[in-house]
Amino acid sequence: xxxxxxxxxxxxxxxxxxxxxxxxxxxxxxxxxxxxxxxxSAESEEGDGNSLAISLQVxxxxxxxxxxxxxxxxxxxxxxxxxxxxxxxALEEIYIENCGEIILFHWVQKVREFLETISExxxxxxxxxxxxxNVNDVEVYLDDCARDTRSRWSKSGTxxxxxMEISCPEIFHGDFVTDRKSKFQGHLAVVNCEEQVLxxxxxxxxxxxxx
Numbered sequence: 673x674x675x676x677x678x679x680x681x682x683x684x685x686x687x688x689x690x691x692x693x694x695x696x697x698x699x700x701x702x703x704x705x706x707x708x709x710x711x712x713s714a715e716s717e718e719g720d721g722n723s724l725a726i727s728l729q730v731x732x733x734x735x736x737x738x739x740x741x742x743x744x745x746x747x748x749x750x751x752x753x754x755x756x757x758x759x760x761x762a763l764e765e766i767y768i769e770n771c772g773e774i775i776l777f778h779w780v781q782k783v784r785e786f787l788e789t790i791s792e793x794x795x796x797x798x799x800x801x802x803x804x805x806n807v808n809d810v811e812v813y814l815d816d817c818a819r820d821t822r823s824r825w826s827k828s829g830t831x832x833x834x835x836m837e838i839s840c841p842e843i844f845h846g847d848f849v850t851d852r853k854s855k856f857q858g859h860l861a862v863v864n865c866e867e868q869v870l871x872x873x874x875x876x877x878x879x880x881x882x883x
Contacts, residue, residue, distance in 0.1 A: 674735075674738055675734060675735075677738070678734060678735060678736060678737065678738050679734075681737055681774050682705065682732050682736065682737075682774075684774075685774045685776055685777070686705075686707070686732075688777070689709070689776055689777060689780070692777075693709055693710075693780070696709055696710040696711065696712075697709055698710075700729070704731060705731060705732040706729070706730070706731040706732075707729070707730055707731075707732075708727055708728070708729045708730075709727070709728045709729075709730070709780060710725060710726075710727055711725065711726050711727070711728055711780055711783045711784055711787065712724070712725040712784075712787065713725075713784060713787040713788045713791050724748070724750065724787050724790055724791055725748065725787070726746055726747070726748045726751060726759075726783055726786075726787060727746070727747040727748065728744060728745075728746060728747075728779065728780065728783055729744065729745040729746075729747065730742040730743065730744045730745075730776060730779075731743040731744075737772060737773055737774050737775065738772055739772075741764075741767040741775070742775070742776065742779075744763065744779070746759060746760065746783075755790070758786075759782075759783065759786050762782050762786065763779050763782060763783075766778045766779060766782060839868075840868065840871040840872065840875060841861045841862055841863055841864075841868055841871075841872065842861065842862075843859055843860070843861045843872055843875060844859065844860040844861065845857060845858075845859055846858035846859065846860070859872075
């Protein structure tokens with residue numbers, strides 16, 4: 673009786689998942705009940721070529737779900753080390769919490785959540801690298817401005833005279849805007865020369881705010 677009950681639950685679960693996953697579902701061996709599911713993050717489903725994916729292969733033993741979990745294997749070129757261990761532990765916790773019940777749908781959802789977390793972390797790293805690159809570009813530009821200023825000092829008179837001619841304009845600071853873990857603040861100043869740009873930038877950076 674228990675064997676027939678397991679078989680019935682397995683059949684219902686497979687039919688439901690194959691219908692939901694459609695082209696991402698593949699039957700590898702119907703006799704041994706071995707299946708493969710290609711799981712992607714929501715962004716990948718929207719056509720983002722940079723998104724990640726994991727192949728979840730499962731084999732359903734005859735005593736699943738009453739007494740045993742599915743035998744599973746996770747496949748992805750980038751999935752290794754701590755990430756693989758973390759995801760494997762999460763799948764095993766789901767089985768323990770739902771012992772005796774079908775769990776494949778929960779596993780698919782957990783893998784998808786894991787992918788979205790990894791994708792978000794990767795985005796933050798890329799945004800940080802892009803921001804650092806932009807700041808470096810600005811610093812290079814301002815260094816060029818500073819060299820031009822020193823050149824004009826040598827041609828136009830003393831440094832004291834140059835400082836008298838160039839004054840830092842008034843800087844207006846906007847309210848902080850928070851987007852997830854990042855904070856942004858706008859600044860406005862009317863400048864008439866490159867030297868004033870340099871002055872405004874240094875004043876803003878000194879207060880450790882985001883441009």
